[in-house]
Amino acid sequence: MLKRTQLFIGIFCISCLIFFIRNPDAFFNPVFYAEDGRSYVGPILSHGFFPALFEARADYLVLGNIVITGIAILINQLIFGSNVLNLPQIIAITSYSFLAFVAALPILLLHQKLRMRYLILLALAVSFFPLGGSDFEVIGRILNLGYAFVYLAFILIAYRNIRLEQGDTKQNIWIFLGLDICIWVCAATNPVVFMLQPIAYFPYLKKVWKKGSSWQSIFRDRTFLSLIGLSTVLCIQLFFMLASRNSYTGGLDSSWTPASLIEMVLARSILYPVIYPFYRYMNDVFTVLLLIAVVALFIKFANPKNYEMYWAGVYSLAIFSLLAVVFRPGLTSLLNGYSTTWPDRYYYGQNLLSIFLVVLLVQDIASCFLKRSMQLGVLTIAFVVLLSGANQASSYGNIERHAGNLRQIGTFEQNLMQAVARQSFINEEWQPAADGKFVFVPIYPTTPPWAMMLPRHIAEQSTQVEPVANIANPSALQNVSPLGNGGYQVTDKDPGIRYDLQLFQLNGTDADILGFDFACLGSSVAPQASAPTLEIYWGSKSFGGPDEQSVIRFVAPNGPVRIPLDTSARWHQAHHLRSLRIDVQNPEVCPAFSVKNAQLLKRTPER
Template sequence: MKNNKLSWKKQYSYLIRLVNRYPTYRRFFLFLVCFGISTLIFFFRNPDAFINPVFYTEDGQDYIGPIFTRGFWSTFFTTHRGYHTFGNILLSGLAVVINNIFRAGDILFLPQSIAIVSYMFYALVATLPVLLLSNKIRSHYLVTLALISSFFPLNGSDYEVIGRISNVGYAFFYIAFVLVAYRIFCIKRSYFVFLIDSALFLCANTNPVVFLLIPTIYIQYAKSIFIDKTPFNVIRKNPNFISAIILSVFLLLQGVKVFLGGVIDQQPGYLDSPFVYSNAIEMLIARSILYPIIHPIYAYFNDAITILVFAFLIMVFVLFSKKANYGLYALGFYALFTFTIMAAIFRPGLSEVFQDYQGIPGLWARFYYGQNLLAIFLIVLLFHDIASRIKLLAYRRLLMLLMLAIFLVGWSGVSSYGNPSHPMRDIGNFEQTLVAALSERRFVDASGILDTNGRFLEIPIYPTKTDHLWTIVIPRELAEKSVVNQGKLMNSMSKCK
């Protein structure tokens, strides 16, 4: 046994020395560990997305279906309700690649591929600060941030988010915030920034609110020119500044293209009723900002308590935040308030669902998890700064435990953990609906009109109990080949006749 231990150490000694010697490798290794654990957490939060393979809303109708009928790049550059969804289409394309690796020429594994991509994507969202912000936040707090972020509250609405691609847009705003923070506070001069700005371009073309974050990257250059008196000739040669200009030009051109194509469609009749100002405090503060730390006791709150708790929290931020992190706090609060206000502007009808803190707090959770992630980040950063003022290790550990208790005391209520509030079993899984569609000869032409000789097959998907009929349209040949691969051809085609 002892010899086995020695041989193991000898075999991996070079890798261990490499990780210990170079901080970048150590940080990347820590990120991979956190990423793996977070992926498992998201799987266990909603395993039904993988166990019960179905297509849900835009995943099938607007992303996967068009990829198979029109092609990836045509779908990628097509606007969705007036704006681009680059991130959604890219993740859908990745799901298709994973499906082809395991089941080439077959589409039946695709809903599970989407679930895998979704679990990994949200794990990336939760753990991205571990990879990028180690210069601002200590490693053990970054790991804790990743853990807490992996449990952002969705309550019974997790089936709409985890394991799906259709609602990732809100997470792209948080990704953009982390990227901007890294760009401003962690890299001063590096060609790596071109990759960061490419990712920001992707984020902005997935969630339009990201456009409002981009101007913040110029504050450091304004400071250099007007306060530090740095000559502009020096700044304009900085690759970070050059990349910022290129990013801004491309976003400006993209914004003009979207604007000329028509204003963003707010989907008439969908959450567009007048804003209910009597619910403003609950919606804008309690649900959007405080919810990650109050959701277990949400029903005991009212507007007065919400204002008191929020005021107390702001006072703690003012008293205990470190001067070195003032810029990061300012960026975080700007992102949080911007996202919250824009959500209220574009979805004013969300204010109707609140019932004086007695309604279902998880209802429409997909519209709030982006703000909740930002709030989690800021509060964890605050605990990090408070800990830096404490000398005794025992007290710092107690503070860490207190933070974990505040965030995770209600962990069992943040998700369904395999008991979804909407099981999605009424029309069967995707394989069953595909076979049924073939037997019913639901063939359509390129325009979506029923045609017994049509080259495409229209298949109903979830949700089913809505005013809008959700379907996915795929090539008829692909559908038939998928059934053949599952050994269903004889049974299904005999019914088709």
């Protein structure tokens, strides 16, 4: 047991590192994405855990997402108090950790069905499960973790059945109660888990049909009563979910495209983990032939002792895929003859189940060979097949696949500081109000624009600053002419204004934020498009510059601007700051601009 626990911890840490490497942007570019901010963090901080739970979605609960968010908020409070500026990074770490936990959990629970080398293969394959261009929407986020809860529920139910097979029904009832509660959490996160309940009843039916046990003895079994209680709760929950579905119009509920059914159900949902490196070369004929080949391998090599596990996995995978077609038929219209896999996030739950079944079959195939070298050969082939696309496991740095790397409106800290500086206060109905108790904060994605609501007192406490240096008067102008009152007319390319910092004798650690009032003047472009991209360059004795290694870029709409310079390691490590320059990167949208009240600020957030 100690060895398994040590291996679990080791694989968990390795998996955490893998998920971090797959999408480090969630940590290094701290932003809130979609429901993470609007439906989870904002409501929990504004109204509390339970209101957020029941308001996150109108059609079903997302308990697991809310619990993970709550854990991240609790960790943030323990470390940073009421300061939420680091919360996006805490959420990223929590997301990496949850996915790693799901990947490593079979090492603890399924060691009686899979030998250790195959459990390691399973954990690594799950850590590298293919996501294409959707990785930045899953890894390091919380909003799309719900699909992993189906796989998690499958693992928990499989472990429950294994314990029943061992006759462990009397002395450890609390373990079964704990398992059933965890399964309920999974079902209260993803409704597909409701349909996995028959798997949990199979051991009891087996006792009656094959072993001749009476129903009276089954109903005296406390583990069975626990399962009945779980099913009762789920039936009640399912009733309310179905009753509320008519009041909710979700995405991807358009009519389905019959021509894409084979691709969606067989290729994209079931076979994808082994074909994704060459997916674009597939077609329906190859898909059907490959599935026949897999079935033939199962008939030839599957161990009868594992038939129940295969049945449970195939049933779970079939139900998951069928429900995806029924409730998200619009997914079929997004597929286009094996030329695209987007949106990948809707399929990775099925893919995790497929990976498990493949690894189980690999073990059975290897067991049919007596020579150890042959067994290792089968295992090696499985490693190559399942991990052959690992070099495609991350879209980080690929702007075409990574939605522009989420840089359009800056980090969460930038947007929160500017929201407070501009007094973007709202009431509970999201209406502007000078005395509003909440702050309207833009988040990602930006098309269409998303936003989150934060309590005003938390926002203000997190963004408290004190002035360090007043640098209001520029020391030099670059390709601009003064208009008076802080205004400047662009005269050539690369326009900007320069400030001399040498008199202040500052290091980067002495000032965290640059603040000023900005306005774009005389632009003929539509107001929404006229917000230019500004560039903040600086020079120091330690690093020289200004240069491209010492720059921060951001979109600057009119009004107060607050730029956290210390998010750049180069600023934070700079000694003897010499100069700071504000450039307009795209003067064609802003031929004249004004910069007033420039000053360097230091954070003084309350804990």
